[in-house]
Amino acid sequence: MLRIITQRAEAQTELRRICDRTHDDQVVHKEATVREVLQMVKRQGDRALLHYTAEFDQQTLAPEELRVSGSELDAAYQQVSQELLEAIRLARQQIEAFHRQRVPKSWVQFGEDEVVLGKRYTSVDRAGLYIPGGRAAYPSTVLMNAVPAVIAGVPRIVMVTPPGPAKTVNPAVLVAAQEAGVEEIYRVGGAQAIAALAYGTETLPKVDVITGPGNIYVTLAKKLVYGTVGIDSLAGPSEVLVIADHNANPVYVAADLLAQAEHDPMAAAILLTTDPSLATKVLAEVEQQLQNHPRRILTEKAIAHYGLVVVVDSLQVAAELSNEFAPEHLELEVSDPWALLESIRHAGAIFLGSSTPEAVGDYLAGPNHTLPTSGSARYASALGVETFMKHSSLIQYSPAALQKVGSAIEVLGQAEGLHSHRDSIRFRTQPEA
Numbered sequence: 001m002l003r004i005i006t007q008r009a010e011a012q013t014e015l016r017r018i019c020d021r022t023h024d025d026q027v028v029h030k031e032a033t034v035r036e037v038l039q040m041v042k043r044q045g046d047r048a049l050l051h052y053t054a055e056f057d058q059q060t061l062a063p064e065e066l067r068v069s070g071s072e073l074d075a076a077y078q079q080v081s082q083e084l085l086e087a088i089r090l091a092r093q094q095i096e097a098f099h100r101q102r103v104p105k106s107w108v109q110f111g112e113d114e115v116v117l118g119k120r121y122t123s124v125d126r127a128g129l130y131i132p133g134g135r136a137a138y139p140s141t142v143l144m145n146a147v148p149a150v151i152a153g154v155p156r157i158v159m160v161t162p163p164g165p166a167k168t169v170n171p172a173v174l175v176a177a178q179e180a181g182v183e184e185i186y187r188v189g190g191a192q193a194i195a196a197l198a199y200g201t202e203t204l205p206k207v208d209v210i211t212g213p214g215n216i217y218v219t220l221a222k223k224l225v226y227g228t229v230g231i232d233s234l235a236g237p238s239e240v241l242v243i244a245d246h247n248a249n250p251v252y253v254a255a256d257l258l259a260q261a262e263h264d265p266m267a268a269a270i271l272l273t274t275d276p277s278l279a280t281k282v283l284a285e286v287e288q289q290l291q292n293h294p295r296r297i298l299t300e301k302a303i304a305h306y307g308l309v310v311v312v313d314s315l316q317v318a319a320e321l322s323n324e325f326a327p328e329h330l331e332l333e334v335s336d337p338w339a340l341l342e343s344i345r346h347a348g349a350i351f352l353g354s355s356t357p358e359a360v361g362d363y364l365a366g367p368n369h370t371l372p373t374s375g376s377a378r379y380a381s382a383l384g385v386e387t388f389m390k391h392s393s394l395i396q397y398s399p400a401a402l403q404k405v406g407s408a409i410e411v412l413g414q415a416e417g418l419h420s421h422r423d424s425i426r427f428r429t430q431p432e433a
Contacts, residue, residue, distance in 0.1 A: 001283070001286070001287065001300070001303055001304060001307070002257075002282075002283050002286055002303055002307045002308070002309050003307075003308070003309065004276075004279050004280070004283070004309045004310075004311060005308065005309065005310045005311070006276075006310075006311045008312070008317065008321070011308075011310040011312075011321060012321065012324065014308055014310075015270070015308070015321060015324060015325045018239075018268045018270070018306050018308065018325075019325060019326075019374055019375045020374075021236075021237065021266055021268070021305075021306060021374075022216065022236045022237065022266070022374060027216070027220070030216055030217060030220060031220050031224070033191075033217070034191045034217055034220045034221050034224060035224065037052060037190075037191040037192050037195060037217075037221070038191065038194075038195045038198075038199075038221060038224060038225065040052075040195075041192050041195035041196055041199060041201065042195060042199045045196075045200075045201035045202050045203075046063050046066070046201045046202045046203050046204075048192065048195075049066065049188055049192050049193075049196055049201060049203075049204075050062075050063065050066075052190065052191075052192040053163065053187075053188055053189075053192065056189075056190050056192075057162055057163055057189060057190070059163045059167050059187075061163070061167060061187070063202070063203060065167060065187070066186050066187060066188060066203050066204070067184070067185070067186050067187075067203065068169055068174065068185040068186065068187060070183075072169070072174065073174055073178060073183060073185075075171075076171035076172075076174035076175050076178075077171075077175055077178075079171035080171050080172050080175050084172060084175075085175065087364075088139055088143070088172070088175060088176050088179055089179060090364060091140065091143055091363055091364035092143050092147060092176075092179050092180055094364045094365065094366045095143050095144065095147045095364065095366055095368075096147050096151065097366060098365075098366030098367055099147055099148045099151050099366070099368070099384060099385050100151055102148075102384050102385045102386070103151060103152070103385050104121045104385070104386060104389060104391065105121070106118065106119060106120045106121050106391075107119055108394060112401075113397075113398055113400045113401035113404060114396075114397075114398035114400065114401060115396070115397055115398065115401045116394065116395070116396035117393075117394060117395055117396075118393070118394035119391045119392070119393060119394065120391060120392045120394055121389050121390070121391045122389065122390065122391075122392070123152045123153040123154045123155070123388055123389050124152075124154055124207075124208035124209050124230070124388055124389070124390065125154070125155055125156065125208055126154070126155070126156045126157075126158065126205055126206070126207040126208050126209075127149045127154045127156070127157050127158070127207055127208065127209050127210075127211065127388050128158050128159075128160065128197035128207035128209070128210045128211070128229075129142070129145040129146055129149065129157065129158065129159045129160070129182070129210075129211055129212050130145075130160055130161075130189075130193060130194065130197075130210060130211070130212030130213070130214055130218060131145070131159060131160070131161040131173060131212055132161070132162070132189070132212070132213060132214050132215070132218070133161055133162035133163075133164060133169075133170070133189055137170035137172050137173050138173065139170075139172040139173050139175070139176035140176075140362060140363050140364075140369065141212065141213065141369070141370070142159070142173055142176035142177050142180060142182075143176050143179075143180055144368050144369050144370050144383065145211050145212050145370065145383065146159070146176075146177060146180035146181065146182045147180050148368065148383065148384055148385045148387065148388060149182075149211075149388045150180060150181045150182075151385050152385045152386075152387075152388035152389050154388050156184070156205065156207075157181070157182045157184065158182075158184050158185075158186070158197065158204065158205060158207060159177055159182050159184065159185045159186070160185075160186045160187075160188050160189065160193040160196070160197065160204070161173060161185070161186075161187065161188075161189060162187070162188070162189025162190065162193075163187040163188070163189070167187060169185070169187055186203070186204055188204070189214075189218075190214075190215075190217055190218060190221075191217045191218060191220070191221035193218075194210060194214075194218060194221035194222055194225060195221060195225070197210050197229070198210065198225035198228050198229045199225075199228070206229075207229060208229060208230060209229060209230040209231070209232070209387065209388055210222060210225070210229055210230070210231050210232070211231070211232035211370065211383055211387060211388075212232070212370070213235040213370060214235070219234050219235060219236065222234060232370060232383045232387050233370070233372055233373075233376065233380055233383070234376070235370070235372075235373055236266075236373040236374040237263070237264050237266035237267050237268065237306075237373065237374075238260055238263045238264060238267045238268075238328060238329075238373065239260065239267065239268035239269075239270070239306075239327050239328045239329065239373060239374075240256060240257065240259075240260035240268070240269055240270065240327065240328070240329040240330075240331065240358055241268075241270040241271075241272065241322055241325060241327035241329070241330050241331070241347075242256055242257065242270065242271045242272070242330075242331040242333055243272050243273070243315065243318045243319070243322060243330070243331070243332050243333065243334060243340065244271060244272070244273045244274075244275070244278060244333040244334060245273065245274050245275060245278075245315065245333075245334040245335055246274065246275040246277075246278060247334070247335050247354075248273070248275075248278055248333040248334070248354065249333075249354060250278055250281035250282045250284075250285045251285055252333065252354055252357070253271060253278070253282050253285075253333060254282050254285035254286045254288075254289055255289060255357070256331060256333075256357050256358060257269035257270075257271060257282070257286060257303075257307065258286060258289055258290070258293070258299060258303075259357065259358060259359055260302075260329070260358065261299045261302035261303050261306075261307065262293070262295045262298065262299045262302075263302075264298070264302065265298055265301040265302050265305070266302065266305070266306060267302045267306065268302070268306040268307070268308075269302065269303060269306065269307045269308075270307070270308045270309075270310070270325070270327070271308070271309045271310070272310045272312055272318040272321055272322065273309070273310070273311060273312070273318075274311070274312055274313070274314060274315060274318065275311075276311050279309045279311050282309065283309065286303065315334060315340055315343075316343060319340060319343035319344055320343075322344065322346075322347070323343075323344065323345045323346050325375065326346035326347065326372075326375045326376070326377040326378045327347055327348065327377065328347075328348040328349070328371045328372060328373045328377065329347070329348060329349055329351065329358045329361070329371070330344065330347035330348075330349070330350045330351065331350075331351045331356070331357070331358060332344075332350065332351065332352050332353070333353070333354050337352035337353050338352065346377045346378045347377050348371030348372045348373070348377045348381075348382060349361050349367060349369070349371055349382065367382065368382040368383045368384055369382075370382060370383035371383075399428075402425070402428055402429060403429050406425045406426075406428070406429035407429075409421075409422075409425045410422045410425050410426060413425070
């Protein structure tokens with residue numbers, strides 16, 4: 001179970017171990033398997049998709065069953081409660097409101113001598129959304145991926161998700177997709193789904209960007225097809241780091257740690273606190289809340305391997321350790337979270353105050369819950385509208401403007417040994433030459 005550490009050096013060692021938890025010896029073997037899957041789907045298309053769906057998901061599909069039918073989409077609404085439907089719609093509204101504020105705007109700047117510079121933002125033509133299945137259904141992940149793509153203006157959005165028992169797709173997932181504006185859905189998962197989106201098959205279209213989290217095979221597949229298509233990130237197991245002072249409620253802190261641990265046996269749940277008594281109370285509360293927990297075995301595995309409590313000398317030390325770890329989710333359960341925020345540099349999402357558990361961000365606060373993991377928050381950001389867009393530079397020079405800087409461009413072209421670069425300027429500025 002959770003253990004308490006009081007030495008900073010030991011804490012740093014443990015945090016590095018947790019951060020590197022996906023870099024095991026099995027990854028090389030798994031990558032070889034993924035490479036084979038990618039190549040087979042690239043060569044054989046639907047035939048390989050159906051083969052791997054039968055092998056990995058134990059579901060035998062015909063080619064025409066790959067796409068979820070309109071009748072299945074309609075039926076999904078009859079299979080979810082009104083309460084769930086209303087919650088999905090509220091979440092969509094909140095997520096949409098936030099992401100509409102993040103749409104990049106094209107701009108043009110008019111300078112001297114009729115020089116025009118600018119940027120023009122356009123969406124990709126096709127986006128592929130991967131929605132994991134397996135241990136749970138994730139309508140929230142559907143919304144977090146689909147809503148920004150719709151707002152970005154992507155003309156064609158394709159969703160893939162593994163088939164469940166009897167070839168079914170969870171109705172809440174289907175309803176969330178439709179509420180977000182996505183109706184092209186395929187029942188295929190794993191590395192084979194990523195391959196289909198990257199290369200295209202007889203049934204699934206080739207896309208330009210693939211987003212969405214998955215298991216290690218999905219993550220490796222995204223890594224290997226990057227360059228053929230764009231991706232959002234290489235998402236690892238989920239993680240939360242809580243910084244708490246003496247005013248924090250141990251019941252809340254324990255619940256937030258367990259809320260992360262219940263995701264996956266490799267999920268990380270970390271507490272940094274200035275109060276030794278809080279650390280002890282949280283350990284006891286974790287044990288209490290695990291009693292009769294419906295996902296107890298899975299959650300206990302995560303806590304045992306990747307759970308950690310560190311007692312630190314000050315909140316500043318806690319911030320420094322947090323910045324080294326760069327957590328996916330960071331909770332500041334302290335008296336003055338905004339003051340501590342000034343010391344935080346690296347985190348995927350930051351939750352301020354005791355009334356802001358991570359679950360708020362997971363479901364409907366608005367900001368995206370697809371976040372950088374495994375320390376990548378040092379350089380990466382959340383999925384957003386920008387993930388589905390790219391920009392082109394706009395440049396226009398008048399003859400007078402080119403004449404003014406032409407000689408400098410010629411000198412630079414000459415210095416780089418690029419003869420025709422120089423001539424492309426010289427012919428325009430010295431036509432008699």
